[in-house]
Amino acid sequence: MRVAYSLLRYFALFWVTVLSVGTVIQYAFFKEGNFFLRIKEQAVATGWYMPAFYCHVFGSSLILIAGFFQFSKTVYSKPRLHKALGKLYVLGILFFAAPGAYVMTLFINRGVGVFTSFLLQNTLWVIFTTLGWLTILKKNVGRHIKMMRRSYALAFGAVTLRFYIWLFTVLGFGVNFNHNYLIIAFLSWVPNLLVAEWLNRNSKAIALQ
Template structure:
Protein backbone atom coordinates (compact mmCIF):
# COMPACT_ATOMS: atom_id res chain seq x y z
CA UNK A 1 0.00 0.00 0.00
CA UNK A 2 1.40 3.38 -1.01
CA UNK A 3 1.96 6.27 1.42
CA UNK A 4 -0.78 8.32 -0.30
CA UNK A 5 -3.32 5.53 0.13
CA UNK A 6 -2.39 5.17 3.79
CA UNK A 7 -2.85 8.92 4.30
CA UNK A 8 -6.27 8.85 2.62
CA UNK A 9 -7.38 5.91 4.78
CA UNK A 10 -6.15 7.65 7.93
CA UNK A 11 -8.01 10.83 6.98
CA UNK A 12 -11.22 8.88 6.34
CA UNK A 13 -10.83 7.08 9.67
CA UNK A 14 -10.24 10.37 11.49
CA UNK A 15 -13.29 12.00 9.92
CA UNK A 16 -15.40 8.91 10.69
CA UNK A 17 -14.32 8.86 14.34
CA UNK A 18 -14.95 12.59 14.70
CA UNK A 19 -18.39 12.26 13.13
CA UNK A 20 -19.23 9.27 15.28
CA UNK A 21 -18.01 11.08 18.36
CA UNK A 22 -20.14 14.13 17.60
CA UNK A 23 -23.28 12.07 16.94
CA UNK A 24 -22.64 10.12 20.16
CA UNK A 25 -22.42 13.44 22.00
CA UNK A 26 -25.83 14.39 20.58
CA UNK A 27 -27.21 11.04 21.79
CA UNK A 28 -25.92 11.81 25.28
CA UNK A 29 -27.81 15.12 25.16
CA UNK A 30 -30.97 13.28 24.12
CA UNK A 31 -30.57 10.78 26.96
CA UNK A 32 -30.08 13.56 29.53
CA UNK A 33 -33.58 14.81 28.72
CA UNK A 34 -34.95 11.73 30.48
CA UNK A 35 -33.00 12.33 33.69
CA UNK A 36 -34.73 12.47 36.07
CA UNK A 37 -37.50 10.24 34.70
CA UNK A 38 -40.14 12.25 32.86
CA UNK A 39 -43.06 11.11 30.69
CA UNK A 40 -43.76 14.29 28.75
CA UNK A 41 -40.49 15.21 27.02
CA UNK A 42 -38.96 14.61 23.59
CA UNK A 43 -40.02 11.28 22.03
CA UNK A 44 -42.42 10.46 24.87
CA UNK A 45 -44.50 13.53 24.05
CA UNK A 46 -45.92 11.61 21.07
CA UNK A 47 -46.23 8.27 22.91
CA UNK A 48 -48.88 9.24 25.43
CA UNK A 49 -51.11 6.43 24.19
CA UNK A 50 -48.73 3.76 25.55
CA UNK A 51 -46.53 5.48 28.12
CA UNK A 52 -49.17 4.84 30.77
CA UNK A 53 -48.51 1.10 30.45
CA UNK A 54 -45.98 0.00 33.11
CA UNK A 55 -44.25 -2.55 30.86
CA UNK A 56 -43.67 0.11 28.20
CA UNK A 57 -42.28 2.52 30.79
CA UNK A 58 -39.83 -0.14 32.00
CA UNK A 59 -38.83 -1.04 28.44
CA UNK A 60 -38.40 2.55 27.29
CA UNK A 61 -36.23 3.73 30.18
CA UNK A 62 -34.25 0.48 30.21
CA UNK A 63 -33.50 0.97 26.53
CA UNK A 64 -32.66 4.65 26.82
CA UNK A 65 -30.42 4.32 29.87
CA UNK A 66 -28.51 1.25 28.61
CA UNK A 67 -28.26 1.98 24.88
CA UNK A 68 -26.08 5.03 25.42
CA UNK A 69 -23.54 2.90 27.35
CA UNK A 70 -23.66 0.23 24.63
CA UNK A 71 -22.95 2.91 22.03
CA UNK A 72 -19.99 4.34 23.95
CA UNK A 73 -18.57 0.94 24.92
CA UNK A 74 -18.61 -0.21 21.31
CA UNK A 75 -16.95 3.01 20.20
CA UNK A 76 -13.68 2.03 21.89
CA UNK A 77 -13.74 -1.70 21.10
CA UNK A 78 -12.45 -1.30 17.55
CA UNK A 79 -9.17 0.40 18.40
CA UNK A 80 -6.32 -2.05 17.71
CA UNK A 81 -4.01 0.07 19.86
CA UNK A 82 -6.29 -0.18 22.89
CA UNK A 83 -6.85 -3.91 22.34
CA UNK A 84 -3.12 -4.58 22.33
CA UNK A 85 -2.22 -2.21 25.16
CA UNK A 86 -5.17 -3.00 27.46
CA UNK A 87 -6.40 -6.50 26.54
CA UNK A 88 -8.12 -7.09 29.88
CA UNK A 89 -10.03 -3.81 29.63
CA UNK A 90 -11.05 -4.68 26.09
CA UNK A 91 -12.34 -8.03 27.30
CA UNK A 92 -14.21 -6.53 30.27
CA UNK A 93 -15.82 -3.76 28.21
CA UNK A 94 -16.67 -6.29 25.52
CA UNK A 95 -18.49 -8.51 28.01
CA UNK A 96 -20.37 -5.50 29.37
CA UNK A 97 -21.33 -4.46 25.82
CA UNK A 98 -22.57 -7.96 25.03
CA UNK A 99 -24.40 -8.41 28.33
CA UNK A 100 -26.24 -5.10 28.08
CA UNK A 101 -27.49 -5.86 24.57
CA UNK A 102 -28.56 -9.45 25.21
CA UNK A 103 -30.18 -8.88 28.61
CA UNK A 104 -31.46 -5.30 28.48
CA UNK A 105 -31.12 -3.13 25.37
CA UNK A 106 -32.19 -5.74 22.81
CA UNK A 107 -35.29 -7.11 24.59
CA UNK A 108 -36.46 -3.64 25.64
CA UNK A 109 -35.98 -2.44 22.06
CA UNK A 110 -38.19 -5.28 20.84
CA UNK A 111 -40.99 -4.23 23.18
CA UNK A 112 -40.68 -0.66 21.96
CA UNK A 113 -40.71 -1.93 18.38
CA UNK A 114 -44.10 -3.52 18.93
CA UNK A 115 -45.48 -0.05 19.68
CA UNK A 116 -43.43 1.87 17.09
CA UNK A 117 -45.01 4.76 15.22
CA UNK A 118 -45.84 4.15 11.56
CA UNK A 119 -47.88 0.99 11.97
CA UNK A 120 -46.88 -2.52 10.95
CA UNK A 121 -44.30 -1.23 8.44
CA UNK A 122 -42.17 0.42 11.13
CA UNK A 123 -43.03 -2.11 13.82
CA UNK A 124 -41.74 -4.99 11.68
CA UNK A 125 -38.49 -3.11 11.06
CA UNK A 126 -37.74 -2.28 14.69
CA UNK A 127 -38.67 -5.75 15.94
CA UNK A 128 -36.46 -7.39 13.30
CA UNK A 129 -33.68 -4.95 14.17
CA UNK A 130 -33.86 -5.96 17.84
CA UNK A 131 -33.85 -9.68 17.05
CA UNK A 132 -30.86 -9.38 14.71
CA UNK A 133 -29.06 -7.14 17.21
CA UNK A 134 -29.32 -9.80 19.91
CA UNK A 135 -28.51 -12.63 17.48
CA UNK A 136 -25.36 -10.99 16.09
CA UNK A 137 -24.19 -10.15 19.60
CA UNK A 138 -24.78 -13.69 20.86
CA UNK A 139 -22.83 -15.05 17.91
CA UNK A 140 -19.97 -12.64 18.57
CA UNK A 141 -19.81 -13.85 22.17
CA UNK A 142 -20.01 -17.51 21.13
CA UNK A 143 -17.09 -17.21 18.72
CA UNK A 144 -15.05 -15.24 21.25
CA UNK A 145 -15.51 -18.10 23.71
CA UNK A 146 -14.22 -20.48 21.03
CA UNK A 147 -11.33 -18.09 20.27
CA UNK A 148 -12.41 -17.94 16.64
CA UNK A 149 -11.44 -14.31 16.40
CA UNK A 150 -12.17 -13.68 12.73
CA UNK A 151 -15.78 -14.87 13.09
CA UNK A 152 -16.03 -12.96 16.37
CA UNK A 153 -14.88 -9.81 14.57
CA UNK A 154 -17.43 -10.26 11.78
CA UNK A 155 -20.36 -10.53 14.15
CA UNK A 156 -19.15 -7.65 16.30
CA UNK A 157 -19.08 -5.49 13.16
CA UNK A 158 -22.67 -6.50 12.46
CA UNK A 159 -23.72 -5.99 16.06
CA UNK A 160 -22.21 -2.52 16.29
CA UNK A 161 -23.65 -1.58 12.90
CA UNK A 162 -27.08 -2.14 14.44
CA UNK A 163 -26.05 -0.33 17.61
CA UNK A 164 -25.26 2.68 15.43
CA UNK A 165 -28.78 2.66 13.98
CA UNK A 166 -29.72 4.93 16.90
CA UNK A 167 -27.49 7.55 15.27
CA UNK A 168 -28.04 6.84 11.58
CA UNK A 169 -31.83 6.84 11.94
CA UNK A 170 -31.73 10.41 13.24
CA UNK A 171 -29.13 11.45 10.69
CA UNK A 172 -31.10 10.04 7.76
CA UNK A 173 -34.28 11.57 9.11
CA UNK A 174 -32.64 15.01 9.20
CA UNK A 175 -31.17 14.62 5.69
CA UNK A 176 -34.46 13.51 4.13
CA UNK A 177 -36.51 16.14 5.97
CA UNK A 178 -34.23 18.93 4.76
CA UNK A 179 -34.03 17.75 1.13
CA UNK A 180 -37.38 16.13 0.28
CA UNK A 181 -40.93 17.38 0.91
CA UNK A 182 -42.51 14.34 2.53
CA UNK A 183 -44.98 13.95 5.41
CA UNK A 184 -43.13 13.29 8.71
CA UNK A 185 -44.63 9.82 9.12
CA UNK A 186 -43.55 8.80 5.61
CA UNK A 187 -40.01 9.89 6.44
CA UNK A 188 -40.16 7.89 9.66
CA UNK A 189 -41.22 4.75 7.78
CA UNK A 190 -38.29 5.15 5.40
CA UNK A 191 -35.66 5.70 8.08
CA UNK A 192 -37.10 2.89 10.20
CA UNK A 193 -35.57 0.52 7.63
CA UNK A 194 -32.77 2.64 6.15
CA UNK A 195 -31.44 3.49 9.61
CA UNK A 196 -30.11 -0.04 10.08
CA UNK A 197 -30.06 -1.67 6.63
CA UNK A 198 -27.55 0.90 5.32
CA UNK A 199 -25.35 0.33 8.38
CA UNK A 200 -25.50 -3.43 7.92
CA UNK A 201 -24.57 -3.08 4.25
CA UNK A 202 -21.54 -0.97 5.19
CA UNK A 203 -20.54 -3.56 7.80
CA UNK A 204 -20.72 -6.33 5.19
CA UNK A 205 -18.56 -4.28 2.81
CA UNK A 206 -15.98 -3.76 5.58
CA UNK A 207 -16.02 -7.50 6.33
CA UNK A 208 -15.64 -8.34 2.63
CA UNK A 209 -12.73 -5.92 2.27
CA UNK A 210 -10.95 -7.37 5.31
CA UNK A 211 -11.47 -10.92 4.01
CA UNK A 212 -9.88 -9.93 0.70
CA UNK A 213 -6.99 -8.23 2.48
CA UNK A 214 -6.35 -11.34 4.59
CA UNK A 215 -6.37 -13.51 1.46
CA UNK A 216 -3.81 -11.21 -0.18
CA UNK A 217 -1.60 -11.31 2.92
CA UNK A 218 -1.89 -15.10 3.12
CA UNK A 219 -1.01 -15.53 -0.57
CA UNK A 220 1.91 -13.13 -0.16
CA UNK A 221 3.27 -15.20 2.73
CA UNK A 222 3.37 -18.39 0.64
Protein backbone atom coordinates (compact mmCIF):
# COMPACT_ATOMS: atom_id res chain seq x y z
CA MET A 1 0.00 0.00 0.00
CA ARG A 2 2.65 2.53 1.07
CA VAL A 3 4.94 1.65 -1.86
CA ALA A 4 2.10 1.95 -4.36
CA TYR A 5 1.07 5.28 -2.89
CA SER A 6 4.66 6.59 -3.11
CA LEU A 7 4.95 5.53 -6.74
CA LEU A 8 1.69 7.31 -7.54
CA ARG A 9 2.95 10.48 -5.88
CA TYR A 10 6.25 10.50 -7.81
CA PHE A 11 4.44 9.80 -11.06
CA ALA A 12 1.97 12.58 -10.34
CA LEU A 13 4.64 15.10 -9.32
CA PHE A 14 6.66 14.52 -12.48
CA TRP A 15 3.74 15.03 -14.84
CA VAL A 16 2.23 17.90 -12.85
CA THR A 17 5.54 19.75 -13.07
CA VAL A 18 5.97 19.04 -16.77
CA LEU A 19 2.43 20.14 -17.62
CA SER A 20 2.26 23.20 -15.38
CA VAL A 21 5.65 24.64 -16.27
CA GLY A 22 5.22 23.74 -19.93
CA THR A 23 1.81 25.41 -20.10
CA VAL A 24 3.03 28.63 -18.51
CA ILE A 25 6.00 28.81 -20.89
CA GLN A 26 3.91 27.95 -23.92
CA TYR A 27 1.05 30.40 -23.35
CA ALA A 28 2.59 33.11 -21.16
CA PHE A 29 2.78 35.67 -23.96
CA PHE A 30 -0.84 35.34 -25.06
CA LYS A 31 0.04 34.52 -28.65
CA GLU A 32 -2.85 33.20 -30.74
CA GLY A 33 -0.52 31.56 -33.27
CA ASN A 34 -0.13 28.43 -31.15
CA PHE A 35 -1.10 25.22 -32.97
CA PHE A 36 -3.96 24.42 -30.60
CA LEU A 37 -5.37 27.93 -30.91
CA ARG A 38 -4.99 27.87 -34.70
CA ILE A 39 -7.32 24.89 -34.95
CA LYS A 40 -9.77 26.79 -32.75
CA GLU A 41 -9.92 29.87 -34.99
CA GLN A 42 -13.71 29.95 -35.16
CA ALA A 43 -13.99 29.66 -31.38
CA VAL A 44 -11.34 32.36 -30.86
CA ALA A 45 -13.21 34.66 -33.26
CA THR A 46 -16.26 34.67 -30.97
CA GLY A 47 -14.31 36.60 -28.33
CA TRP A 48 -15.42 34.18 -25.61
CA TYR A 49 -12.88 31.45 -26.07
CA MET A 50 -9.59 33.18 -25.30
CA PRO A 51 -10.53 34.59 -21.84
CA ALA A 52 -11.98 31.20 -20.89
CA PHE A 53 -8.93 29.40 -22.29
CA TYR A 54 -6.44 31.43 -20.27
CA CYS A 55 -8.53 31.25 -17.11
CA HIS A 56 -8.61 27.49 -17.48
CA VAL A 57 -5.02 26.72 -18.47
CA PHE A 58 -3.31 29.11 -16.05
CA GLY A 59 -5.79 28.38 -13.27
CA SER A 60 -5.31 24.64 -13.75
CA SER A 61 -1.51 24.94 -13.79
CA LEU A 62 -1.58 26.76 -10.46
CA ILE A 63 -4.05 24.48 -8.72
CA LEU A 64 -2.32 21.31 -9.92
CA ILE A 65 0.80 22.33 -8.03
CA ALA A 66 -1.04 23.76 -5.00
CA GLY A 67 -3.30 20.72 -4.77
CA PHE A 68 -0.49 18.21 -5.08
CA PHE A 69 1.33 19.44 -1.98
CA GLN A 70 -1.88 19.49 0.06
CA PHE A 71 -1.55 15.74 0.47
CA SER A 72 1.95 15.83 1.93
CA LYS A 73 2.60 15.43 5.64
CA THR A 74 4.88 18.47 5.62
CA VAL A 75 2.18 20.84 4.39
CA TYR A 76 -0.60 19.15 6.36
CA SER A 77 1.37 19.61 9.57
CA LYS A 78 1.43 23.38 8.97
CA PRO A 79 -2.21 24.51 9.33
CA ARG A 80 -1.69 28.04 8.01
CA LEU A 81 0.10 26.86 4.87
CA HIS A 82 -2.41 24.06 4.34
CA LYS A 83 -5.30 26.50 4.70
CA ALA A 84 -3.72 29.07 2.37
CA LEU A 85 -3.03 26.49 -0.35
CA GLY A 86 -6.51 25.08 0.17
CA LYS A 87 -8.12 28.47 -0.44
CA LEU A 88 -5.95 28.95 -3.52
CA TYR A 89 -6.97 25.52 -4.80
CA VAL A 90 -10.70 25.93 -4.21
CA LEU A 91 -10.97 29.52 -5.45
CA GLY A 92 -8.79 28.71 -8.45
CA ILE A 93 -11.14 25.93 -9.48
CA LEU A 94 -14.49 27.56 -8.74
CA PHE A 95 -13.71 31.01 -10.15
CA PHE A 96 -11.17 30.37 -12.91
CA ALA A 97 -10.38 26.82 -14.06
CA ALA A 98 -13.88 25.29 -13.98
CA PRO A 99 -15.78 28.29 -15.44
CA GLY A 100 -13.18 28.50 -18.20
CA ALA A 101 -13.60 24.78 -18.89
CA TYR A 102 -17.38 25.16 -19.16
CA VAL A 103 -17.02 27.84 -21.83
CA MET A 104 -14.38 25.82 -23.69
CA THR A 105 -16.65 22.79 -23.61
CA LEU A 106 -19.23 24.71 -25.64
CA PHE A 107 -16.76 24.85 -28.52
CA ILE A 108 -15.85 21.15 -28.61
CA ASN A 109 -16.28 19.80 -32.14
CA ARG A 110 -15.41 16.13 -31.62
CA GLY A 111 -18.88 14.77 -31.11
CA VAL A 112 -21.52 14.43 -28.42
CA GLY A 113 -19.59 11.75 -26.55
CA VAL A 114 -16.50 13.90 -26.05
CA PHE A 115 -18.67 16.89 -25.12
CA THR A 116 -20.50 14.75 -22.55
CA SER A 117 -17.24 13.45 -21.09
CA PHE A 118 -15.73 16.88 -20.46
CA LEU A 119 -19.02 18.34 -19.24
CA LEU A 120 -19.46 15.50 -16.76
CA GLN A 121 -15.85 15.70 -15.61
CA ASN A 122 -16.05 19.45 -15.02
CA THR A 123 -19.37 19.21 -13.18
CA LEU A 124 -18.11 16.46 -10.87
CA TRP A 125 -14.98 18.56 -10.32
CA VAL A 126 -17.06 21.50 -9.13
CA ILE A 127 -19.26 19.26 -6.96
CA PHE A 128 -16.41 17.42 -5.21
CA THR A 129 -14.42 20.62 -4.69
CA THR A 130 -17.42 22.42 -3.23
CA LEU A 131 -18.25 19.48 -0.96
CA GLY A 132 -14.61 19.31 0.12
CA TRP A 133 -14.74 22.95 1.13
CA LEU A 134 -18.09 22.66 2.91
CA THR A 135 -17.07 19.55 4.85
CA ILE A 136 -13.95 21.17 6.27
CA LEU A 137 -16.04 24.16 7.36
CA LYS A 138 -18.05 21.62 9.37
CA LYS A 139 -14.79 20.17 10.78
CA ASN A 140 -15.42 16.82 9.10
CA VAL A 141 -11.78 16.12 8.26
CA GLY A 142 -12.25 12.53 7.10
CA ARG A 143 -14.94 13.38 4.55
CA HIS A 144 -13.01 16.49 3.51
CA ILE A 145 -9.93 14.42 2.59
CA LYS A 146 -12.01 11.97 0.59
CA MET A 147 -13.74 14.74 -1.36
CA MET A 148 -10.49 16.54 -2.08
CA ARG A 149 -8.89 13.31 -3.31
CA ARG A 150 -11.77 13.02 -5.78
CA SER A 151 -11.42 16.66 -6.71
CA TYR A 152 -7.70 16.37 -7.36
CA ALA A 153 -8.19 13.15 -9.32
CA LEU A 154 -10.36 15.15 -11.72
CA ALA A 155 -7.91 18.05 -11.78
CA PHE A 156 -5.19 15.54 -12.65
CA GLY A 157 -7.27 14.70 -15.72
CA ALA A 158 -5.49 17.63 -17.38
CA VAL A 159 -2.27 15.66 -17.03
CA THR A 160 -3.58 12.26 -18.04
CA LEU A 161 -5.43 13.72 -21.04
CA ARG A 162 -2.19 15.01 -22.51
CA PHE A 163 -0.36 11.83 -21.54
CA TYR A 164 -2.85 9.67 -23.45
CA ILE A 165 -2.85 12.01 -26.44
CA TRP A 166 0.95 11.67 -26.53
CA LEU A 167 0.73 7.90 -26.05
CA PHE A 168 -1.86 7.42 -28.80
CA THR A 169 0.22 9.57 -31.13
CA VAL A 170 3.45 7.66 -30.39
CA LEU A 171 1.68 4.34 -30.94
CA GLY A 172 0.53 5.59 -34.33
CA PHE A 173 -3.19 5.76 -33.72
CA GLY A 174 -3.41 9.53 -33.39
CA VAL A 175 -6.40 11.45 -32.08
CA ASN A 176 -8.03 12.59 -35.31
CA PHE A 177 -10.69 9.91 -35.32
CA ASN A 178 -13.71 10.59 -33.12
CA HIS A 179 -13.70 7.19 -31.46
CA ASN A 180 -10.04 7.58 -30.47
CA TYR A 181 -10.60 10.97 -28.88
CA LEU A 182 -13.74 9.67 -27.22
CA ILE A 183 -11.71 6.88 -25.60
CA ILE A 184 -9.05 9.37 -24.48
CA ALA A 185 -11.66 11.80 -23.12
CA PHE A 186 -13.09 9.24 -20.69
CA LEU A 187 -9.76 7.52 -20.07
CA SER A 188 -8.29 10.82 -18.88
CA TRP A 189 -10.48 11.05 -15.76
CA VAL A 190 -12.52 7.90 -15.03
CA PRO A 191 -9.48 5.78 -13.98
CA ASN A 192 -8.28 8.73 -11.88
CA LEU A 193 -11.52 8.67 -9.91
CA LEU A 194 -11.20 4.92 -9.45
CA VAL A 195 -7.71 5.43 -8.01
CA ALA A 196 -9.09 8.09 -5.65
CA GLU A 197 -11.79 5.67 -4.50
CA TRP A 198 -9.18 2.98 -3.95
CA LEU A 199 -7.17 5.38 -1.80
CA ASN A 200 -10.29 6.39 0.13
CA ARG A 201 -11.09 2.78 0.91
CA ASN A 202 -7.56 1.63 1.71
CA SER A 203 -6.03 4.45 3.70
CA LYS A 204 -7.08 6.12 6.91
CA ALA A 205 -8.64 9.52 6.42
CA ILE A 206 -6.11 11.51 8.42
CA ALA A 207 -3.05 9.30 7.98
CA LEU A 208 -1.66 11.03 4.91
CA GLN A 209 1.06 8.95 3.36
